[in-house]
Amino acid sequence: MSVMTMVQAINNALDIKLNEDSTVVIYGEDVGVEGGVFRVTEGLQKKYGVERVFDSPLAESAIVGTALGMAVSGLKPIVELQFDGFTYPAFNQIASNVSRMQNRSRGKFTVPMVIRFPYGGGINALEHHSDSPEALYAHLPGLKVVVPSTPYDAKGLLIAAIESNDPVVFMEPKRIYRAIKQEVPDEKYSLPLGKAKVIQDGSDVTVVAYGAMIRECQKAIAMAEEAGISVELIDLRSIYPIDRETIRNSVRKTGRMIAVAEAHESFSVGSELIAITNEEAFLYLEAPPRRVMGYDTVVPLAQGEKFYIISPDRIFYEIEKTVKF
Amino acid sequence: MTQNDLPAIFREFNPIEDKMLSIIDNEGHVVNKKWMPALDDATIVSAYKQMYYERVADEMAISYQRQGRIFTYTPNLGQEAIHIAAGMNIRKEDWLVPAFREMGTLLAKGVTMKEMFLFYMGNEQGGSFQNANHTLPISISIGTQLHHATGIGYSVKYRKKNEAVFTFIGDGGTSEGDFSEALNFAGVWQVPVVFTIQNNQYAISVPTRSQTKSINLAVKSVAFGIPGIKVDGNDFFAMYLAYQTAARYALSGKGPVLIEAFTYRLGAHTTSDDPTKYRSKKEETEWGLIDPLIRLRRYMENEGIWNIDVDKLTDEYKQQINQQFLEAEQNKAYSHDEVFAYMYTDMPDDLKRQKAEYEQFLSWKENRK
Numbered sequence: 001m002s003v004m005t006m007v008q009a010i011n012n013a014l015d016i017k018l019n020e021d022s023t024v025v026i027y028g029e030d031v032g033v034e035g036g037v038f039r040v041t042e043g044l045q046k047k048y049g050v051e052r053v054f055d056s057p058l059a060e061s062a063i064v065g066t067a068l069g070m071a072v073s074g075l076k077p078i079v080e081l082q083f084d085g086f087t088y089p090a091f092n093q094i095a096s097n098v099s100r101m102q103n104r105s106r107g108k109f110t111v112p113m114v115i116r117f118p119y120g121g122g123i124n125a126l127e128h129h130s131d132s133p134e135a136l137y138a139h140l141p142g143l144k145v146v147v148p149s150t151p152y153d154a155k156g157l158l159i160a161a162i163e164s165n166d167p168v169v170f171m172e173p174k175r176i177y178r179a180i181k182q183e184v185p186d187e188k189y190s191l192p193l194g195k196a197k198v199i200q201d202g203s204d205v206t207v208v209a210y211g212a213m214i215r216e217c218q219k220a221i222a223m224a225e226e227a228g229i230s231v232e233l234i235d236l237r238s239i240y241p242i243d244r245e246t247i248r249n250s251v252r253k254t255g256r257m258i259a260v261a262e263a264h265e266s267f268s269v270g271s272e273l274i275a276i277t278n279e280e281a282f283l284y285l286e287a288p289p290r291r292v293m294g295y296d297t298v299v300p301l302a303q304g305e306k307f308y309i310i311s312p313d314r315i316f317y318e319i320e321k322t323v324k325f
Numbered sequence: 326m327t328q329n330d331l332p333a334i335f336r337e338f339n340p341i342e343d344k345m346l347s348i349i350d351n352e353g354h355v356v357n358k359k360w361m362p363a364l365d366d367a368t369i370v371s372a373y374k375q376m377y378y379e380r381v382a383d384e385m386a387i388s389y390q391r392q393g394r395i396f397t398y399t400p401n402l403g404q405e406a407i408h409i410a411a412g413m414n415i416r417k418e419d420w421l422v423p424a425f426r427e428m429g430t431l432l433a434k435g436v437t438m439k440e441m442f443l444f445y446m447g448n449e450q451g452g453s454f455q456n457a458n459h460t461l462p463i464s465i466s467i468g469t470q471l472h473h474a475t476g477i478g479y480s481v482k483y484r485k486k487n488e489a490v491f492t493f494i495g496d497g498g499t500s501e502g503d504f505s506e507a508l509n510f511a512g513v514w515q516v517p518v519v520f521t522i523q524n525n526q527y528a529i530s531v532p533t534r535s536q537t538k539s540i541n542l543a544v545k546s547v548a549f550g551i552p553g554i555k556v557d558g559n560d561f562f563a564m565y566l567a568y569q570t571a572a573r574y575a576l577s578g579k580g581p582v583l584i585e586a587f588t589y590r591l592g593a594h595t596t597s598d599d600p601t602k603y604r605s606k607k608e609e610t611e612w613g614l615i616d617p618l619i620r621l622r623r624y625m626e627n628e629g630i631w632n633i634d635v636d637k638l639t640d641e642y643k644q645q646i647n648q649q650f651l652e653a654e655q656n657k658a659y660s661h662d663e664v665f666a667y668m669y670t671d672m673p674d675d676l677k678r679q680k681a682e683y684e685q686f687l688s689w690k691e692n693r694k
Contacts, residue, residue: 025483051483056510056513057506057509057510057513059502059506059509059510061469061472061502061503061506062472062475062503062506062507062509062510064472065469065471065472065473065475065476065503065506065507066472066473066475066476066479066507066510067476068472068473068476069422069472069473069474069475069476069477069478069479069480070476070477070479070480070483071476072461072473072477073420073459073476073477073480073481074480074484075479075480075483075484077476089502092466092469092503093469093472093503096466096469097464097466097469097473101462102667102668102669102670103449103667103668104449104452104453104462105453105454105461105462105667106449106450106453106455106663106667107666107667108453108454108455108462109461110670141668142668142669144669164670165670165671166669166670166671194673194674240673240675241673241674241675242675244674244675244678245674
């Protein structure tokens with residue numbers, strides 16, 4: 001066991017896979033010499049050489065498109081896109097090819113690749129550095145979309161993502177890259193993709209969240225407990241496949257569901273969670289399911305971000321409203 | 326890359342000077358003897374037959390489409406010299422990353438007309454080329470396939486395989502960002518990729534002069550530091566030499582090559598397109614006179630090696646192709662399982678649920694009869 005931040009846990013997962021599998025290569029902008037703008041790949045080029053960990057020219061579509069070529073010809077590429085808002089130039093490759101090649105080739109080619117990128121707000125960043133585009137990617141058939149919320153989960157989920165024969169979009173909550181430290185096993189382990197985790201049992205309301213919002217929900221739950229409200233907290237961990245069963249079991253027990261995420265509310269993961277709640281637990285509901293999410297606006301720059309980002313007291317406010325409905 | 330590292334044809338036909346490599350003229354006379362590839366008569370006859378097979382298959386496909394027996398089809402008419410010259414220089418272990426208008430190259434790689442027909446009947450099984458080694462499916466999304474070729478090039482180099490990668494794009498595709506990005510990445514990574522632009526003068530209705538201010542398309546290689554050459558795409562020998570040289574260059578580890586094959590799409594963009602809306606009959610007729618099949622035949626006649634009984638060959642090919650077509654037509658076994666089966670290596674629960682719900686509907690429908 002070692003105490004690790006999420007950055008360290010992800011670096012450790014990459015290190016383990018580079019070490020045990022010579023078909024794994026890592027590239028992207030600044031990931032080689034510099035070790036990435038967030039230092040997630042720090043030290044890996046030195047350890048594994050420039051053929052396996054390298055800086056690519058600056059073009060996201062090419063980074064992702066070439067990775068597809070590598071994946072269909074015997075390699076397991078892990079590419080880093082520098083920020084959430086810089087994934088859009090690669091969207092055509094992801095939507096038109098990465099997600100479709102296995103189906104298009106009728107299984108002749110599989111696409112074992114991972115697209116990693118930091119996502120989410122709360123770091124006083126420039127434009128295009130605070131987006132949460134998980135719904136865009138989860139909507140594309142053929143992809144898996146994973147969002148860890150802790151160092152332990154980040155390591156286990158990333159190893160599973162690298163070992164998956166399907167392409168995985170791995171979104172890293174940059175706001176908590178270094179904010180949480182946790183004991184993480186030094187050896188290799190993996191966590192199943194598509195399985196949510198019940199972080200805390202409760203009986204009055206189910207809160208479903210993921211990524212950086214888990215920590216905000218935990219703060220809100222502490223406020224709720226003081227107010228005598230028992231909250232069940234689910235960390236989705238995998239956006240697609242989504243763990244219907246865990247949501248169903250929880251909402252049938254509590255009768256209430258609140259989805260919390262930083263992404264824009266309309267046509268979102270929160271919308272999907274409400275659909276699942278209605279489909280799976282309609283007759284158990286005590287209150288309308290709710291979304292506590294970002295607005296259908298661009299994420300504001302630093303001065304305006306406080307109006308956009310979901311705070312613990314806002315989550316608590318919605319919990320209380322739903323329980324009192 | 327210095328000029329001295331370049332094979333001689335790249336120096337002699339420098340795209341900056343807008344030179345184009347031709348070896349035979351429109352009458353089939355050798356005008357550039359120095360560059361004539363050393364091919365024996367049997368190889369030349371075989372090349373003509375392959376080009377003719379593609380031509381007959383194309384015409385039959387258009388006819389089947391008119392009969393409503395296949396859906397939208399993308400004819401290759403007029404571009405056969407490029408396809409067969411490439412096909413003859415691509416080995417089994419080399420990679421082919423196609424766009425959608427190089428059928429002759431696919432056939433040379435082991436794809437069958439049955440598969441082509443199946444694809445144009447709307448069955449993904451046909452377009453997946455299960456039995457063609459190292460061949461990616463048809464790419465409809467313009468230009469995106471160039472990145473896949475570059476990535477395969479990296480993989481080949483990384484795994485120290487003696488394999489080259491051949492990929493195709495049209496003149497319109499060169500305006501896509503992916504075209505420039507792929508040439509840039511391939512140059513930086515120095516990977517064994519042979520890029521071909523089939524400049525057939527039109528991207529559907531838009532002429533090449535509306536795509537670029539460049540004097541030609543091969544010259545775009547210069548900015549990326551890779552060799553490029555403009556080649557007469559209707560001259561089989563010029564195309565053959567270009568591919569032979571490019572493949573050797575790529576396999577020698579020197580990096581990628583860009584070939585502009587200057588040609589003309591004698592047919593429509595697809596069977597849904599009507600070229601009379603955007604080009605003149607006169608233009609079509611003029612290009613028709615320098616059809617690559619006509620030029621190669623004239624050469625063979627001039628050299629006294631023309632021994633093909635065209636009527637007999639036509640009958641033979643028609644019969645073969647029709648047989649392949651009927652086999653494709655009889656293949657109706659597209660089950661709903663196939664819609665779901667290939668999206669993931671392990672099917673997610675939500676897909677299983679959606680499939681089960683569809684099956685419940687099917688059994689409801691069955692019981693209702």
